[in-house]
Amino acid sequence: MKKASFGVLASDLVLIFCALLSVKDASAAVGDGIPDSWRVQYFGSVSDPRALATADPDGDGASNYQEYLGGTNPVDANSVPSAPISLETYAGSVAGSRDGKIAEATFTSPNFVRRDPQGRYWILEATWQAWSTPLVGAHRVRVLDPVAGTVGTLAGSMEPGYVDGPAATARFIAPTSLVFDSHGNAFIAERLGHRIRKIDLNQMVSTFAGSQLGNLDGQGTNAMFHSPNTMAIDGQDNLYVADFDNFSIRKISPDGYVTTMAGMDPGNVDGSLSLARFNTPCSLAIQPDLTLFVADWNNGEVRRISPAGQVSTFAAGLTYVEWVTVDAANHVYASLPDGPILKQYDINGQLLWSAQVSKGFNDGPIAQAKVGRFNALEVLPDGNILFPDGENNRIRQLKMGVPALVTMTPAGGVFTNLSQVSLSSIVNDGVVRYTLDGTEPTAVSPAYAVPLALSVTTTVKARVFVNGIPVSAVASSEYTLASSPSGASATRQLPANYLAGTPITVSIAVNPPADATAYAVEDQLPIGWQIGATISDDGQYDAQNRTVKFGPYIDSTARTLSYEAVPSVSGDVAVFAGSVSIDGAQNVIGGDCEITPALLHPADLQPADLRITVSELTAYAAAWKRGDTWSVAPLIIPVNYVTRAAYLWRNGETYRYDSFLDVAPPMDWVLDTNTSGKASLKSIVPHTVVAEQMSLSDTLQSLDEPANQAVATRPATYVPGRPFAVEIALQPLATTRVNAIEETIPAGWTASDISEGGTFDSALRKVKWGPFFDAMARVLRYQAVPSQEAAETVSFSGLASFDGVDVTLVGNGQIAPATASAPTATIRTDTAGVRNLSLGVTEPLGSVVRIEYSKDLKNWQTVKTQKNQTGTAVIDDSALLASPVLFFRIVPAE
Numbered sequence: 001m002k003k004a005s006f007g008v009l010a011s012d013l014v015l016i017f018c019a020l021l022s023v024k025d026a027s028a029a030v031g032d033g034i035p036d037s038w039r040v041q042y043f044g045s046v047s048d049p050r051a052l053a054t055a056d057p058d059g060d061g062a063s064n065y066q067e068y069l070g071g072t073n074p075v076d077a078n079s080v081p082s083a084p085i086s087l088e089t090y091a092g093s094v095a096g097s098r099d100g101k102i103a104e105a106t107f108t109s110p111n112f113v114r115r116d117p118q119g120r121y122w123i124l125e126a127t128w129q130a131w132s133t134p135l136v137g138a139h140r141v142r143v144l145d146p147v148a149g150t151v152g153t154l155a156g157s158m159e160p161g162y163v164d165g166p167a168a169t170a171r172f173i174a175p176t177s178l179v180f181d182s183h184g185n186a187f188i189a190e191r192l193g194h195r196i197r198k199i200d201l202n203q204m205v206s207t208f209a210g211s212q213l214g215n216l217d218g219q220g221t222n223a224m225f226h227s228p229n230t231m232a233i234d235g236q237d238n239l240y241v242a243d244f245d246n247f248s249i250r251k252i253s254p255d256g257y258v259t260t261m262a263g264m265d266p267g268n269v270d271g272s273l274s275l276a277r278f279n280t281p282c283s284l285a286i287q288p289d290l291t292l293f294v295a296d297w298n299n300g301e302v303r304r305i306s307p308a309g310q311v312s313t314f315a316a317g318l319t320y321v322e323w324v325t326v327d328a329a330n331h332v333y334a335s336l337p338d339g340p341i342l343k344q345y346d347i348n349g350q351l352l353w354s355a356q357v358s359k360g361f362n363d364g365p366i367a368q369a370k371v372g373r374f375n376a377l378e379v380l381p382d383g384n385i386l387f388p389d390g391e392n393n394r395i396r397q398l399k400m401g402v403p404a405l406v407t408m409t410p411a412g413g414v415f416t417n418l419s420q421v422s423l424s425s426i427v428n429d430g431v432v433r434y435t436l437d438g439t440e441p442t443a444v445s446p447a448y449a450v451p452l453a454l455s456v457t458t459t460v461k462a463r464v465f466v467n468g469i470p471v472s473a474v475a476s477s478e479y480t481l482a483s484s485p486s487g488a489s490a491t492r493q494l495p496a497n498y499l500a501g502t503p504i505t506v507s508i509a510v511n512p513p514a515d516a517t518a519y520a521v522e523d524q525l526p527i528g529w530q531i532g533a534t535i536s537d538d539g540q541y542d543a544q545n546r547t548v549k550f551g552p553y554i555d556s557t558a559r560t561l562s563y564e565a566v567p568s569v570s571g572d573v574a575v576f577a578g579s580v581s582i583d584g585a586q587n588v589i590g591g592d593c594e595i596t597p598a599l600l601h602p603a604d605l606q607p608a609d610l611r612i613t614v615s616e617l618t619a620y621a622a623a624w625k626r627g628d629t630w631s632v633a634p635l636i637i638p639v640n641y642v643t644r645a646a647y648l649w650r651n652g653e654t655y656r657y658d659s660f661l662d663v664a665p666p667m668d669w670v671l672d673t674n675t676s677g678k679a680s681l682k683s684i685v686p687h688t689v690v691a692e693q694m695s696l697s698d699t700l701q702s703l704d705e706p707a708n709q710a711v712a713t714r715p716a717t718y719v720p721g722r723p724f725a726v727e728i729a730l731q732p733l734a735t736t737r738v739n740a741i742e743e744t745i746p747a748g749w750t751a752s753d754i755s756e757g758g759t760f761d762s763a764l765r766k767v768k769w770g771p772f773f774d775a776m777a778r779v780l781r782y783q784a785v786p787s788q789e790a791a792e793t794v795s796f797s798g799l800a801s802f803d804g805v806d807v808t809l810v811g812n813g814q815i816a817p818a819t820a821s822a823p824t825a826t827i828r829t830d831t832a833g834v835r836n837l838s839l840g841v842t843e844p845l846g847s848v849v850r851i852e853y854s855k856d857l858k859n860w861q862t863v864k865t866q867k868n869q870t871g872t873a874v875i876d877d878s879a880l881l882a883s884p885v886l887f888f889r890i891v892p893a894e
Helices: 036-043 064-070 614-626 639-650 687-693
Strands: 006-008 083-092 110-115 121-129 133-145 150-157 175-180 186-190 195-199 204-209 228-233 239-243 248-252 257-262 281-286 292-296 301-305 310-315 323-326 332-336 341-345 351-356 385-389 394-401 406-409 413-415 419-425 431-435 452-454 458-466 475-481 489-493 504-511 519-524 529-535 540-542 547-553 559-567 577-582 585-588 594-597 655-657 669-671 709-713 724-731 739-744 750-752 759-761 766-772 778-785 797-802 805-808 814-817 825-829 835-840 848-854 861-867 872-875 887-892
Touching (some): 110 385, 133 797, 175 228, 239 281, 248 281, 310 332, 310 341, 406 475, 419 458, 452 458, 547 559, 614 759, 639 669, 709 797
Antiparallel strands (some): 110 121, 175 186, 195 204, 301 310, 332 341, 458 475, 489 504, 519 547, 519 577, 529 559, 577 585, 724 778, 739 797, 750 778, 835 872, 848 861
């Protein structure tokens, strides 16, 4: 039996789990909303006890009422109602590149996620505009390990580029898809690099197929693609590529030979592979039997290619299809950006459900959820769906499961002062009844109408009733008021971070009730930590149990207890655990219980002491300027890391890492104003106080405040091989302490005559200036030298960094090749018998032009340069004009 469809209606965003029967049996004997005919169909009798709404005869975890709503078979354990029930953020928050613990990691424009055989999630980031222009932001391969609970950057950087080699130094241009072969190698489709890249088991990156924009079959790098958007791979390690702007499906054999499998010109034609036509195929998914599904973007269809090579239309009328995915149960998913909308089909093309949500960001039940896009879906073994939400810089999860008949929001937990709890149900005719005393709700319990206001620890139980008959199990959640049962208060304060070998001060503020007779405190050190030199208030250290013990104090005096703890190594988050006991009543110590390791700024190496000295700064800045690889990540030094290091050095040298700031690196390395020049963590105040004391006004500008500016001026056109001047005007804010800038020039080009001590990093193709330790406005200049072979529109991109904050260079970032004049040509012979060639000049009068000639249209030589005063240029070189084959052109001259 097929599932009935469900959807989220755009008109009222009401979640419906199935197309409910519009006409129920008028003489329903039970009256719980399930038709008698449904009971007879599956149980042969209305009175069979297995037919009760709350029964689960097949033991699949779904009650008969849930089976009825889901349109599934209640006596078949393999037929289980499932539906999207909620969206949640799996990882990410604001845009950034922070690695580390999953909860703290940040992403920039993630567009793809894929689970590897080890259960890790590989995430691709790509930043572009208008589908074709890469932007500075993120072009990286990240790996999220749910077992270790960490996120790391495997390859790539914030800037687009094409570099093979070790993953740590490799560069990509908009990676958009990834698959794994049977050996564990990863293959990445590079949409704007027009290549297929490979990362092998030794983390070496190479180019597997493709070279430049084009459409050519062939071996490896002899082949060409045009925006290869996604890939699929079969059991024999053949790759299939959706070649978006070539309107075709390409196939790559395991040895790297590329062929065109189907498609050529844009169109919409089913049939054999040779006759079939697509219109911008965007995504591919493959089944074990080699059936291939294609998201045909501009045709608004999902197409199917059978193992026999026949193309057919699987689903139509979809108004742009961005992604297609097939799960282990052979369900086909299609996502549409306009909505966004996600649809699920069975293998025959029958729509099972459709979910439409609003554009934006919001976690929660699907009816209230908002997303940027349902893109690059990864169906997990548990049936949940993971997908990147690039517009919100997050990895989101679509929670799938048996539809809950009653839901509590929030679903239990600890609260302070007051908690409001909402109850809801998907049963249209149902009434939710609840209790607050721990007993089971009955047909006469209070009916839910408005959110419940809880001010004490409470167990809420709820159940759905139809006509007074229970149709759901009892839902139960506990809401705990965060208060001390003894009336005591003990609060621990920890620094924001720790550094191996550097003592930290732990303080515990104890406020016993006025009638207390005696109290004591014990606090346990994290594993691997040692006790320091001082313990206040006659405290003692119990080495066997790693516990610091205070008291007992035979009074009710409030005390702030403290001790020194020394971390032996910098590893993971360290956890403290302790308790306070007053007159025999025990309670846990509140406040801070975790402390994260202090992440060192990469410049802080000699020694690593949370202090950036002038020698460390200059070594770091010099390596950036030369383009040297650094010894710690990021190996390719970003310019904002350099200016942030200089800012810290300039303003006191000592710094700390604040993981609680909601900013991207390097802005989370901040000045440590409490250490008085000493590289110590002793006096760092807890993060709850730091937020009040710290000001980022020098580095973070709100949108309505003046901002640092960097504007580049370049000509609109260039001539191959002919240098031209580039000017970059820097206007820092008066509060700026340090600034630097770098500009990336096109591949194959060089730079010369660089002003203000700037250098050219030929490996990264960057012109670099600074750091400048002032807030002075300046105009930087250099000569850009196009390659002799340059013939296409090229892009320049750059970053200026002010105290660690990046500002994208503005100005004309794209330059087209100068269009040579198509001169009129007249050959004359003067009275002396001398031949001359008169060329018409189409450049503006008063401009300076250069007349050039060539014999092969490749190598051009100058005849002369002149000012265009009459619109005519005359060549009277008899020897030159005697050549049998000659080509002339006129180009602007500076």
